[in-house]
Amino acid sequence: MQTISEIRALLAARGLRPKHRLGQNFLHDKNQITRLVDAAGLRAGDLVLEVGPGTGTLTEALLDAGAEVVACELDDDMADLVEDRLGTRLTLVRGDCLDRGRTLAPAVVDALDGRPFRLVANLPYQAASPLIAGLLVDGHPCLGQYVTIQKEVADRLAAAPGTKDYGTLTVIVQVFASVHRIGVLPPSCFWPAPKVTSAMIAIEPGPAADIEDPHAFARFVAMLFSRRRKQLGGRFDRAATWPDGISPEQRPETLTPDRLVALWRCFGHEP
Known part of the structure; x- marks a missing residue:
């Protein structure tokens, strides 16, 4: 797994810097990366969707666990970096993981090829809510979502009725899945350090809700x-x-x- 120094060096070698507008805060804490991979319960050959692989730190851990990885990267510079480092070991999809900000992009759907998969990712903050909800209502064979997201979003997922955090996303997630908080991650687990605290969560499908549409x-x-x-x-x-x-x-x-x-x-x- 990459240290902060190694991540900096990889970017510097290409004249790159993290892009705040794309939510590029790279998870580098080895213990937390291991914790996330372990939570997904991966076996050799399991299919994983990773959104926002960045420099490939989590990607390498997933590959080392024996997973088959489909990685979707919006940033062309990061996509080039990951492809150069790991291109022969994964399937790389370039572009936004979401189509019209709501559902999985067709290129991602094609790469997954209808196979059951798990989402394991340090999610870009702006993609977290629509991606989490979309995987639950769109009928994709997603076996679980194991992600790091903003703590305030994680709070919304587990909110109780009558609280300020309780809303549409809460209801969708709690109707179609169960939510478990794995842990809380301070900003120091990321580089550059974000201004907010993050949380690691597991979202696993529950019994099929009797809702036709x-x-x-x-x-x-x-x-x-x-x-x-x-x-x-x-x-x-x-x-x-x-x-x-x-x-x-x-x-x-x-x-x-x-x-x-x-x-x-x-x-x-x-x-």
Whole structure:
């Protein structure tokens, strides 16, 4: 695994510097990298999607664990670096991992070739939320997501109803998966050190939710949380038969994910 000095040297040799606008904060702490790879429970031949490989520190650890790696890199300079160092050992996809900021890009989907995979990555902060949600609702055979993200995003994933962090992303993740916090990473684990604390989390699919159209359900929840304090009776027929435990006087932000699913089943698509 690369030290800070080695990462600096790799970049300096190419006249490169970390690009803040792309969220380039390279995870270099060897213990944390090992912790992330171990959490994924990889076996030889397992397929892994890594988003934002940077200089390839985590990539090397994944390859050494026997994984088959598809790495997606937005930055052409970093893609060139990784390809020169590890090109024969991985499949490199150049470009944004997301299509229109919402779903996996077609080039990534093609590289995965319909095979079950795990996401293991030090995620660029701007890609974290849409990528996490997209992998859960798009029907890809993702066996789990093992990632480092901003701690504030991790807090949202595990938030309870009625709290400020509880929202659309919380509901989507908790309906379709279970969330486990592996640990908290101080800024010193990265170079350059970010201004925020990070968290390492595992998101693993739960029992299949009885929702025929996950995308429509996600839009339904987003619609409700767009006015999270508006009483439900202002959106749905107060005279209708409401699900047990839900009343027209309640607000979306107070409902558990299970009750939001019940509301979806009762009222169907967006009003």
